[in-house]
Amino acid sequence: MEADITAVQIADSVINAKPIINNRNVVIYIKPGELDLKDYALNFDLTPGATIVPASGSKQDFTKPVFYEVTSEDGQFSKRYAVSLLESSVPTAFDFELFGQDEKKNWVYFYENVEGIPQSLWASGNSGFAFTAGNNPTMQSYPTQVTEEEEYVVNGKHALYLETKSTGFLGGMVKKPIAAGNLFIGSVFTKSIIDIQTRFGLPFNHVPDSFEGYYQYTPGKKVIDKNGKEVLTTDECDIYAVLFDRVALMKATENDAVDPARTWLNDQDVLTSPHIVAIAKIENSAATPNAMQKFHVPFEFKRQISKAEAESFQYSIAIVLSSSKYGAIFQGAVGSKLIVDNLKINVK
Structure with missing residues (x-):
């Protein structure tokens, strides 16, 4: 629990459902045609003191899952998430x-x-x-x-x-x-x-x-x-x-x-x-x-x-x-x- 994505910041106007976050995946259903999936930036909320790579707010190609690594403040714990934006x-x-x-x-x-x-x-x-x-x-x-x-x-x-x-x-x-x-x-x-x-x-x-x-x-x-x-x-x-x-x-x-x-x-x-x-x-x-x-x-x-x-x-x-x-x-x-x-x- 020291290396978690706790929330995703994305406008309600472009999504079909609230982001789904579990122990290994983040899935966001978006409205078709609303975003440029090849060049889009997501901002994440993390457990206090944790860091994430790639950086929160950096543009990524979401035509396929993007993998993020979250590390706890003391560096002892890490977790890998597959983040997907889906129009399906x-x-x-x-x-x-x-x-x-x-x-x-x-x-x-x-x-x-x-x-x-x-x-x-x-x-x-x-x-x-x-x-x-x-x-x-x-x-x-x-x-x-x-x-x-x-x-x-x-x-x-x-x-x-x-x-x-x-x-x-x-x-x-x-x-x-x-x-x-x-x-x-x-x-x-x-x-x-x-x-x-x-x-x-x-x-x-x-x-x-x-x-x-x-x-x-x-x-x-x-x-x-x-x-x-x-x-x-x-x-x-x-x-x-x-x-x-x-x-x-x-x-x-x-x-x-x-x-x-x-x-x-x-x-x-x-x-x-x-x-x-x-x-x-x-x-x-x-x-x-x-x-x-x-x-x-x-x-x-x-x-x-x-x-x-x-x-x-x-x-x-x-x-x-x-x-x-x-x-x-x-x-x-x-x-x-x-x-x-x-x-x-x-x-x-």
């Missing part, structure tokens, strides 16, 4: 073949190649779970993983594997005894185990028609609530996609004290925001047979939108996948497993 949209197909592992804590992260540029548009709770993962965690220690088992892989070599995990003694102390395996389009801002903010949705320039893919779900044996007490129910998974009016959301939250002019949905309103335009959600979230099942669900529109509005990047989309439906309130069954592969958003 969230893609429409996902096969979970592209992923990496955190070099220190071994948790898996997923990305997509769009127009030849790796985009960190997927996020999970793995970075927060790292606080409780111990000193030498493996990939399998985490709630969000990848699997190569042939029975789960529809195409390619890999499928997404989500498993609800116990957060141990530390998690129980702060009334967060479980961590659902999850993956979603958006980003995570993690301060500590008790301060983790999920930000759902990134720019999308299509009118969606339906949402499809393959999944298998096996619930764990015992559902517990945030207090660690048993709940007499069976765990369920969650698989859905949400299209929302990002421009209207920004205007509505312009004077918000916590997240002014936000461009994302959060845990509280991802399914209830008045700015949601359409939702596609699987109805059967209970256990499935022991084979990958195909699902195909139409988007249900709350109001009609035009193709021109979509193409002007007025909307954002979030895809949300979770091994415990109520994982956001820390209720679920340890051992619940959701495997997903070959997701696709069919567009009009």
Whole structure:
């Protein structure tokens, strides 16, 4: 935390979403044609005393990712960031073949190649779970993983594997005894185990028609609530996609004290925001047979939108996948497993 990019200074008038900053990437969705990507300067805020190379405010060629090295004030810590300015949209197909592992804590992260540029548009709770993962965690220690088992892989070599995990003694102390395996389009801002903010949705320039893919779900044996007490129910998974009016959301939250002019949905309103335009959600979230099942669900529109509005990047989309439906309130069954592969958003 002594060698971080903490913020990017860029005019709201040229971006489609607030800059996304995580441990290794900075991604900024910009409005097409607004900037000269071959010769543009970004200014960064850093942790106190830290320095950055290339220098903040220096012009760079952002037609490809630019790599910056941040060094702490005492010179003992450094971090390398790939900074991307993107004029593109969230893609429409996902096969979970592209992923990496955190070099220190071994948790898996997923990305997509769009127009030849790796985009960190997927996020999970793995970075927060790292606080409780111990000193030498493996990939399998985490709630969000990848699997190569042939029975789960529809195409390619890999499928997404989500498993609800116990957060141990530390998690129980702060009334967060479980961590659902999850993956979603958006980003995570993690301060500590008790301060983790999920930000759902990134720019999308299509009118969606339906949402499809393959999944298998096996619930764990015992559902517990945030207090660690048993709940007499069976765990369920969650698989859905949400299209929302990002421009209207920004205007509505312009004077918000916590997240002014936000461009994302959060845990509280991802399914209830008045700015949601359409939702596609699987109805059967209970256990499935022991084979990958195909699902195909139409988007249900709350109001009609035009193709021109979509193409002007007025909307954002979030895809949300979770091994415990109520994982956001820390209720679920340890051992619940959701495997997903070959997701696709069919567009009009």
